[in-house]
Amino acid sequence: MEKKDKGPLDLLFTIEGLFILIILAFRLAYIREVPLQLSPDEAYYWDWSRNLAWGYYSKPPMVAWLIAASTRLLGVSEYAVRLPAVFCGVGFLIFIYFLSYRMFERLCARWTLFAAALVPIFTVYGLLMTIDPPLLFFWAGALYFGWLAAEKDRFRDWFLLGIFCGLGLLTKQTMLAFGFFYGLWLLCYRRSLLRTPGPWLAFLTAFLLWGPNLYWIAHHDFITFRHTEHHFAEETFSLLGPLNFLLEQAGVLSPFIFGLFIWGVVMLFKRRNWRSDPRLTYLWALSAWPYLAVLPLSFFRKVNANWPMPFFVSGLVLTTVLIFSLKGRPLVKVLRGLFFLGLILAFTSSLLLYELPRFPEKFPTAISGLLFRFHGWREMAHIVQKYRRPGDIILTDHRYFASELAFYLPDHPRVYQLPEGPIPKSQYHLWGIPGDLRGKPALFVMKGRHSPSSEAYLILFQKIKLPGNKQLSFSVWRGYFK
Numbered sequence: 001m002e003k004k005d006k007g008p009l010d011l012l013f014t015i016e017g018l019f020i021l022i023i024l025a026f027r028l029a030y031i032r033e034v035p036l037q038l039s040p041d042e043a044y045y046w047d048w049s050r051n052l053a054w055g056y057y058s059k060p061p062m063v064a065w066l067i068a069a070s071t072r073l074l075g076v077s078e079y080a081v082r083l084p085a086v087f088c089g090v091g092f093l094i095f096i097y098f099l100s101y102r103m104f105e106r107l108c109a110r111w112t113l114f115a116a117a118l119v120p121i122f123t124v125y126g127l128l129m130t131i132d133p134p135l136l137f138f139w140a141g142a143l144y145f146g147w148l149a150a151e152k153d154r155f156r157d158w159f160l161l162g163i164f165c166g167l168g169l170l171t172k173q174t175m176l177a178f179g180f181f182y183g184l185w186l187l188c189y190r191r192s193l194l195r196t197p198g199p200w201l202a203f204l205t206a207f208l209l210w211g212p213n214l215y216w217i218a219h220h221d222f223i224t225f226r227h228t229e230h231h232f233a234e235e236t237f238s239l240l241g242p243l244n245f246l247l248e249q250a251g252v253l254s255p256f257i258f259g260l261f262i263w264g265v266v267m268l269f270k271r272r273n274w275r276s277d278p279r280l281t282y283l284w285a286l287s288a289w290p291y292l293a294v295l296p297l298s299f300f301r302k303v304n305a306n307w308p309m310p311f312f313v314s315g316l317v318l319t320t321v322l323i324f325s326l327k328g329r330p331l332v333k334v335l336r337g338l339f340f341l342g343l344i345l346a347f348t349s350s351l352l353l354y355e356l357p358r359f360p361e362k363f364p365t366a367i368s369g370l371l372f373r374f375h376g377w378r379e380m381a382h383i384v385q386k387y388r389r390p391g392d393i394i395l396t397d398h399r400y401f402a403s404e405l406a407f408y409l410p411d412h413p414r415v416y417q418l419p420e421g422p423i424p425k426s427q428y429h430l431w432g433i434p435g436d437l438r439g440k441p442a443l444f445v446m447k448g449r450h451s452p453s454s455e456a457y458l459i460l461f462q463k464i465k466l467p468g469n470k471q472l473s474f475s476v477w478r479g480y481f482k
Contacts, residue, residue, distance in 0.1 A: 011094065016113050020093055023117055023126075027086045031127055032079050036357045039373045042129050043403035046071070046081050048427060050412075055216035057427040058227045062171040063131045076412060081129050088133035089126025092313075093117055095140035100317050103147060103279045104325070111339075112320040118346040119316070121252040121309055123353055131172045132306055138168035139178060139310040146182055147282055149198060150190055158198035162205025169210040173228060174310060177290050179206065185285035189278055223424060237300055245298035252305045253312055254349065256342030260335065261287070261312070261319045280318065287315030360467045369468015376464040376472035381408035384445055387459055387476055393437055395452070395481060396445045399426040401474065405445060418444075418452065437481055444477040455479050 011017040038046065048056050048064035049071060055061055066084040074080040096116045100109035116122055125132045141164040149157035168175030186193055193199055217224045238244075250258040265288040268274050268281075275281055290311040297303055323339045326332045352363075360368040384394070384405060394415045396402050402415040409415075416437075417428035424430050444452040449461055456479030464472040 011097070016097055016110055019113065019117070020090060020097075023093065024086070024090045027089065027126055028083075030354065031082045031086060034357045036078070036371075036374045037377050038078055038081060038404070038407060039128065039130075040400035040403060042081055043377070043407045044399060044427070045129065045131075046076075047403045047406050051431070053216065054212040055220070055224060057223055057424060057430050059131055059172065059224070060170045060210075060213050062134050062167065063129070066134060067129060076407070082127065083129075085125065085127055085129040085133040088137040089122070092122070092126075092133075092136045092140045095137070095144045096313060096317065099140070099144045099147060100320065102144070103283075103317070104321050108317075108321050108324045111324060112317050115257060115316055115320060115343060115346065116313075118343060118350050119253055119257070119312075120346060120349045120353060121305065123350040125306070125309075132309065135168060135172045135174060135310060136313065138164050138171055138175065140313055142168060142175075142178055142182075143286060143314055146178075147279075149202065150186070150193060150278075150282070153193065153196060153198055155198070155201070158202045159205060162202035163209070165202065165206035166209025169206060170213055173224075174307070177293075178286070178310070179203070181285055181289050184289070185282060188285070189281050220430065223430070239299070241298040241300070241302075242295050245295065245303050248303075248305050249308065249312075252309075254342045254346040256338045256345060257316070257319060258312075260323060260338060260342065261315045263335075264319050264322045265291075267322070280321070283314040283318035283321070287311050287313075287318055291315070365468050367468075369466075369470055372466040372468055372470040372472075375466045377404035378408045379464050380445075380462075380472060380474060381405055383460075383462055384443065384476060385409055387478075388443060389441065391441060392443045393440050393481060394443050394445065395433075396447075397450060397452070398447045399428055401445050401447065402426075402428050433481070440481055442479055442481040444479060446475050446477060448473050449475050452477055453479055453482060455482075 011020070045059075045063045046067050048061075049068035052064060052068055053061060056064065066088075067081055070083045071077075071080045074083070093113060093116055097109050097113040100112040122136070125136060142161060145157050145161040145164055148154070149161050165175060165179055168178065183199070186199060246258075246262075265284070268284050268288070275284075291308060294303060294308050294311075320339075323332075323335050326335065356363060356367065357371060357374070360371055380401075381404065388394075388409075394405060394409075394413060395418055396405065396415060397418050397420075399417055402417045406412055406415045415428075416433045417426060419429060419433075444456055446452055449458075451458070456477040459476045459478055461475040462473070466472055
């Protein structure tokens, strides 16, 4: 079958299709069986999903919409909350395979698929439901249709590019980087396309999809943008910041594979004949360029490992392509050997990640301690439930406590976060506390021993042991909401 005739259903009848189905089945079974409670962010987004809107305090609405679709269909459970992450993760693998196959031969596509399924950080975000799984899915889809649109200049591909970019913008603001660097690539390498209606159709489609969220943000005093600003605020200047950033990226992406990516980026800088291939420049522009844009930020603050994660999608394709396209030189054997070592290391790391929640006691304390955010919440809710009386409202001083109690208390009540000043600090502050609750009996669940008011009295102070010799400390107070 010719490459141009390959369709989604054809993938099912290949080794790669079987591999994807095995990954899907395994992850579906894993999230059902693994004894891992919702992290605070997962519970927070679930609470958003009970109040559907066009936007929320810190993020666009897509994560809440996906969780709402799953929990309304299957009921409220950890499994239902995480189910969209599995499907987004598998959809991401399908798109990265299609992109590699469309641009290069099947061998490159196959090894790209295997690597994407084994890279540790992609493994994590194929299981946990945060904003990153849908972002990876929409980013990979935009990469695929972005290349098709530039290659064929067809109305359908430009429209689908706009759809995926728009849905990505409804997921995370990082999607803006895709639009910027894609436009920059067109300007540098495909300028003639900018004189056709296609790119502008994609831009208009994406903007129209994002528009309701922009309206919501403007209607709420641009709270989402103001929250995002603190990510770019300077902390302390460090000459070692970029090195620490790159080492952390190597750790979460597999050191050998990330090292080969750096090698490929350097070689594209050095070799003009490589830059004459539009396929390589496309992958280069959507990976190396945004990484270089983030690098200066690492001088002034710690860059979270997941922030540049979408940039490595095209970076992984670029790396695999360069490794498996080179022929006939001794260096090729060395490069491929390093690539396969990287795959083995990535597989081992992912295998350990799968085992960690099941047997945390078998890992060193420093490693098992990574799970502390996934433990203790059900136990805390069980303790709080014992002291609840009919008619009590529940208030807390931390959004983590608010979301986890709302999820793990048996009736999934509305839990309120106490105000902390004139500027909202979470979505709970945006929702506020209804005025008719003033004077009502309240149960306060506070972080540590902090008293909610002079009139409340302490019921208990509790410490719950967490993995890694960590503790969840909270106190329960009774009083009235003033």
